[in-house]
Amino acid sequence: xxxxxxxxxxxxxxQLFEGYAYFMEILPIVxxxxxxxxxxxxxxxxxxxxxxxxxxxxxxxxxxxxLAYAGANITAILEYKATSLEQFLIRKK
Numbered sequence: 001x002x003x004x005x006x007x008x009x010x011x012x013x014x015q016l017f018e019g020y021a022y023f024m025e026i027l028p029i030v031x032x033x034x035x036x037x038x039x040x041x042x043x044x045x046x047x048x049x050x051x052x053x054x055x056x057x058x059x060x061x062x063x064x065x066x067l068a069y070a071g072a073n074i075t076a077i078l079e080y081k082a083t084s085l086e087q088f089l090i091r092k093k
Contacts, residue, residue: 028081031073032073038069038070041066042067045060045062046060046067049062049063
């Protein structure tokens with residue numbers, strides 16, 4: 001069970017809430033799981049969409065959106081793991 005407290009951890013540069021630091025450790029794990037699921041389903045639907053020869057392009061459209069969302073999740077993971085403002089701004093571009 002996740003217990004968020006309102007205790008403030010004082011660092012030499014800034015202050016963090018104790019629950020916020022825990023949340024920032026969990027979030028990249030959740031995003032990486034989501035990215036993996038999106039890549040897996042995107043590749044499967046890409047193969048299904050390329051195999052079909054009819055005019056239905058729904059599988060290809062879903063595959064493109066799933067792979068794009070996986071890319072957005074990977075970018076978010078890199079942004080959350082930035083340790084300085086310069087790294088964050090480079091990864092944000």
